[in-house]
Amino acid sequence: MDILRTYQRGSGQMVNTDKSAIFFSSNCVDIVKEEVKQITGINTEALCEKYLGLPIAVGRSTKDAFELIPGKIRGLIGGWSERQLSCAARETLIKSVAQAIPTYSMSCFLLSPVTCTKITSAISNYWWGSAVDSRRIHWRRWQDMTRPKSCGGIRVRDTHMFNIAMLGKQGWRLMTNSNSLCARVLKGKYFPNSDFLAARKKKNSSHTWRAILAGRKALELGLIRRIGDGSLTSIWNDRWIPNGVGFRPICQKEDADAQQVSDLMIPGIQAWDDVALEQNLIQMDAEAVKRIPLGRAEEDFWAWSAERHGLYTVKSAYRLLVEAETQQADHAEGRVSHSGAHNDLDGGNYGSARYRQKCEYFGGE
Numbered sequence: 021m022d023i024l025r026t027y028q029r030g031s032g033q034m035v036n037t038d039k040s041a042i043f044f045s046s047n048c049v050d051i052v053k054e055e056v057k058q059i060t061g062i063n064t065e066a067l068c069e070k071y072l073g074l075p076i077a078v079g080r081s082t083k084d085a086f087e088l089i090p091g092k093i094r095g096l097i098g099g100w101s102e103r104q105l106s107c108a109a110r111e112t113l114i115k116s117v118a119q120a121i122p123t124y125s126m127s128c129f130l131l132s133p134v135t136c137t138k139i140t141s142a143i144s145n146y147w148w149g150s151a152v153d154s155r156r157i158h159w160r161r162w163q164d165m166t167r168p169k170s171c172g173g174i175r176v177r178d179t180h181m182f183n184i185a186m187l188g189k190q191g192w193r194l195m196t197n198s199n200s201l202c203a204r205v206l207k208g209k210y211f212p213n214s215d216f217l218a219a220r221k222k223k224n225s226s227h228t229w230r231a232i233l234a235g236r237k238a239l240e241l242g243l244i245r246r247i248g249d250g251s252l253t254s255i256w257n258d259r260w261i262p263n264g265v266g267f268r269p270i271c272q273k274e275d276a277d278a279q280q281v282s283d284l285m286i287p288g289i290q291a292w293d294d295v296a297l298e299q300n301l302i303q304m305d306a307e308a309v310k311r312i313p314l315g316r317a318e319e320d321f322w323a324w325s326a327e328r329h330g331l332y333t334v335k336s337a338y339r340l341l342v343e344a345e346t347q348q349a350d351h352a353e354g355r356v357s358h359s360g361a362h363n364d365l366d367g368g369n370y371g372s373a374r375y376r377q378k379c380e381y382f383g384g385e
Contacts (some may be wrong), residue, residue: 021059023348041066074128078227083132084102089122090138094152096121097142101151110150111174114143119177127190130231136179143176163349166342177338181345187235191216192332194232195239195322206232217243241340242332248317249279249290255300261308262325269305276300281320290314294351 028034041064044053057063078085100113122131122139140162142152147165149156160172167173194203194216210229211219217240221233242265245253245260255259255278259267278284278300286293291314297306323330326340 037061040064070089074125078129081132082227083134086122086125086129086131086135089125089131090135090142093118093121093139094142097146097152100146105150110147111176114147118143119179119182123186124177127186128177128231128239129227130187130234131179131183133180133267136183139179145169149175163345167346178345179340181341182334182338182348184235185238185334185341187231188238188337189235189332189334190232192324208317238337238341239332241344242324242337244323245281246312246317246321246323246330247281247312248319248321250283250285250320252320253281255279255281255284259325260312261305262312264305264308267325269301271302273300273302283311285314 024035037060040062041061042056043066044056053065064119070208075085096118100110105113106122125131144158144162144165145152145155148158163178165173166176166178168175193200194206197203198207206229207216210225211223217236219233221230225233243259244262245258246262247253255269255310256272257268261269263268264270276299284293284296284300285291292312296311301309324332324336326336327333
């Protein structure tokens with residue numbers, strides 16, 4: 021109560037006890053609950069209420085906690101179904117309204133596969149049949165519909181992958197703002213003796229921490245170390261060589277003894293040591309390292325390779341996830357995989373004139 025009084029004096033605002041509620045843990049006994057209510061003057065308990073659209077308490081599974089999201093999307097689509105809209109209009113509603121509803125929830129929690137499937141099913145039914153419960157034929161897989169228009173899709177978002185890209189933002193903040201209160205609390209509880217990339221999921225981890233760890237999948241695709249003095253970057257374990265295979269050296273020479281990037285630099289000045297590069301790296305890697313500029317920073321730091329400004333963006337992270345998923349699917353099906361989201365990832369199967377005539381409304385055709 022002293023904290024509340026201090027807040028009231030500092031902000032000039034009074035806490036309205038009639039509109040306030042207290043959330044108690046399931047392990048809290050009734051006697052303690054009554055004592056807290058008498059001290060605070062708040063008699064209302066928060067059971068299944070929400071705060072900023074998110075559930076106050078999440079059980080063992082997020083399936084039931086976020087059941088409201090697909091239900092809300094179905095309700096919206098049900099209202100749209102009463103109007104006969106063109107394909108372009110349906111596309112706009114799907115992208116601008118339906119897929120925007122779960123955005124905030126996806127930035128904090130990892131939605132269950134069941135919830136993602138329900139969201140996708142409602143949107144897909146509306147796209148192909150103009151109704152949420154339509155049973156019309158879906159002429160293409162939903163994975164194909166999430167591809168760019170130049171590849172035969174309509175670039176609707178894959179719910180699960182966009183969820184991962186959103187959660188990657190939280191991990192990026194932990195890495196780049198390690199002195200924040202949130203980062204220090206999470207580090208002290210979950211990875212006190214390691215860094216975020218090496219942290220593991222513990223048995224009793226919270227849903228928030230599990231979601232942040234899930235977003236690490238997006239970070240691993242685009243993180244890169246920018247070199248300052250080279251003392252904090254491992255030559256063989258960290259991603260630090262731009263445009264390299266996996267952003268790491270291709271291989272290690274037999275007589276290589278360098279471990280940190282600083283071992284490849286001339287001591288005392290920020291310049292590459294040609295002798296050390298030749299001794300530890302093959303020629304292709306050595307030439308790539310020589311093109312890395314030095315002197316931009318005093319210490320090594322993390323950057324995002326998918327953007328010129330080096331900062332993490334959900335858009336670029338989602339693009340990397342889609343490209344990685346597409347390459348895996350092409351490899352599994354024995355198709356030639358192309359890099360870049362704007363290439364013909366289907367190998368030309370859907371680039372025929374007959375299909376393009378069906379997609380004239382896309383605007384890019």
